[in-house]
Amino acid sequence: MEKTRAEKISEILDSLKEPPFRLRQILSAIYREKILDYNLMSNLPLRLRQTLAEKLGGVLSLKVVKISDGSLAKKILFATKDGAQLETVITKTKPFVCLSSMSGCNLGCRFCSTASMGLVKLLTADEIIDQVLYFETIENFRGHITFMGMGEPLLNEANVFSALKILTDKNAFGYGQRKISLSTVGIIPGIIRLGKEFPQINLAFSLHSPFSQQRSKLMPVNKLYPLEKVMSALDHHLQITKRKVFIAYLMLNNVNDSLKHAEGLVKMLETRGKYSYLYHVNLIQFHSNYERFPFTQSSPEKLKAFSNFLSAHKVNFTLRKSFGEDIHAACGQLCLKNKPALL
Numbered sequence: 416m417e418k419t420r421a422e423k424i425s426e427i428l429d430s431l432k433e434p435p436f437r438l439r440q441i442l443s444a445i446y447r448e449k450i451l452d453y454n455l456m457s458n459l460p461l462r463l464r465q466t467l468a469e470k471l472g473g474v475l476s477l478k479v480v481k482i483s484d485g486s487l488a489k490k491i492l493f494a495t496k497d498g499a500q501l502e503t504v505i506t507k508t509k510p511f512v513c514l515s516s517m518s519g520c521n522l523g524c525r526f527c528s529t530a531s532m533g534l535v536k537l538l539t540a541d542e543i544i545d546q547v548l549y550f551e552t553i554e555n556f557r558g559h560i561t562f563m564g565m566g567e568p569l570l571n572e573a574n575v576f577s578a579l580k581i582l583t584d585k586n587a588f589g590y591g592q593r594k595i596s597l598s599t600v601g602i603i604p605g606i607i608r609l610g611k612e613f614p615q616i617n618l619a620f621s622l623h624s625p626f627s628q629q630r631s632k633l634m635p636v637n638k639l640y641p642l643e644k645v646m647s648a649l650d651h652h653l654q655i656t657k658r659k660v661f662i663a664y665l666m667l668n669n670v671n672d673s674l675k676h677a678e679g680l681v682k683m684l685e686t687r688g689k690y691s692y693l694y695h696v697n698l699i700q701f702h703s704n705y706e707r708f709p710f711t712q713s714s715p716e717k718l719k720a721f722s723n724f725l726s727a728h729k730v731n732f733t734l735r736k737s738f739g740e741d742i743h744a745a746c747g748q749l750c751l752k753n754k755p756a757l758l
Contacts, residue, residue, distance in 0.1 A: 416573045417539045419581070420445075420476075427470055433463060439586065441467070445474055446587045449552045475549065476541045489554075493546065499536040501565050503546045510558030514546050516575050517566025522600060524634045526623075526665060526701065526710050529565045538566070540577035547588065560590060562597040563619070567636075569597075569605025579613055592616045598663065600636050601645035610652045619661040619697070620649060624671045625679035633671075646687070653690040662696045666713040666721070673717075677724040684730055696725060696732035 418426075421442060428437050440458060444450045451474040453459075453467035480500065481492040488506045495501070499518035505511070519532035550556035560582065562568040568575045575597075582588045582595065592615035599605060600621045609616060622642075624630040631637040649660050664680070666672045684694050698721070701712045713721070718734070725732045 416577075417541075419539075419577060420471075420474075420541045421581075423471060424467065427466060428463075431463060431466065437463065442587060446548070446589075449548075451475055451548075451552060475545050476539070477545050477549065479549075491546075491549070493549075495536070495538070495542055497536070499538075501538065501542075501546075503550075503564055505550050505554060505556060510556060511561055512547060512550050512556060512558065513561050513564045514543060515564035515566055516543055516562055516568040516571045516578075520566045522567055522570075522634070522636050524600070524621075524636075526633065526667065534566075537571045537574060540574045540581065543574060543578040544581050544588070547582065551588075558594075560595045562595075567600055567602060569599045569602035569609075572602075572605050572608070576608070576612065579616070583613070596661075600634060601640045601642070601648075602636075603640050603645060603648045606645075606648045606652055610655045614656040615658065617659070617661065618649075618652060619663050620645065621663045621665075622680075623663070623665050623667075625676060625683045629671070646683070649694075650687055650690070653687075653693050657690070657693070659693050659695050662694055663699060664696055665699045665701055666718060667701055668711040668713045668717070670710065672713040672721055674720060674724055677721045681725065681728045681730055685728070692731070694731070696730060698722065698732060698734045700735075 421438065424441055425438055428435075437459070441453075441456065444456045444458070450456055453471065453474065454464050456464055456467075459467075476496060477493040479491055480494050483490040483492075487508060488504050490502055490504050493501050493503060495518070501515040501518045503515055504513040515538065517537055518535035520527070520529045521534035522530060524530045547556070547560060562575065579595070582590050583592055592613055595613075596617035596619060597609065598619040598621060606618070609618060621634070622630070623633055625642075627637060627642040630642055653660060662680075662684075664671075680696070684691055684696075687694060698718070700718075701710055722732065722734065
């Protein structure tokens, strides 16, 4: 795991025999005052400013490659210092930023464009938080943060949890845990750790089929972390946190949108025990992804029938609104058409 910005700064301060309060000053300048050039931190001695700039360069670990501006969202293509690329999305209405935790992804979900890239790189903690820092600085963002971009966050556990600590640190970004959401395909060790360390963060589980055999075909990770074991981990998470767990369900025409699937989903949730009422289903429409995969959107009639079945059985659900489909920034669309090589 690469050292964080704070750790690198601490080493420089130690080498210069600077007092400990300098670290607080520098981090406050970055995260509170949004000063992204060490030379402009006027409350620091000149020698320290010069040394920081010389050894660390600019503050941001990312550079903007391309901006795609859509009707409801904006997508930024970033490059890391070692040449990996990633996409991040900010919405224009109720503001939230959709963060990436990887460049690409190695899970191979059959309906996701990011999966077609394979894994290019696990992002460092700074590369994760700098997506937020960029939008706070450039877009004056202050809203909800979601780990729902490129990559499975809980397979980049060390860097993601380090990023969460920085994002929630009152001396850094200062976000409340309830302002952060994290989506997982069901990485059980990460789910357990999240419940212990960040119990108020909103957790979403990507389900997409209530039938384990079909889910394995759609999402190979189900073979490693079987559905029933994941659901048991989520039940435990509910017992600890007493907070909703969101079940993401991507509606795929003639694949998982039948009444049989709706019935299977209801049965699965009804048998969760005391806290089953805390499960909330988010129905998501499939978005085209460069014709990579042979899926289409469920018809309005099937979507209505599926929704009516859930409603009749008192399952809490929401039909999620799509953001960014016009710029390929919606759920499952983040992808680099040409997989970049690391420099």
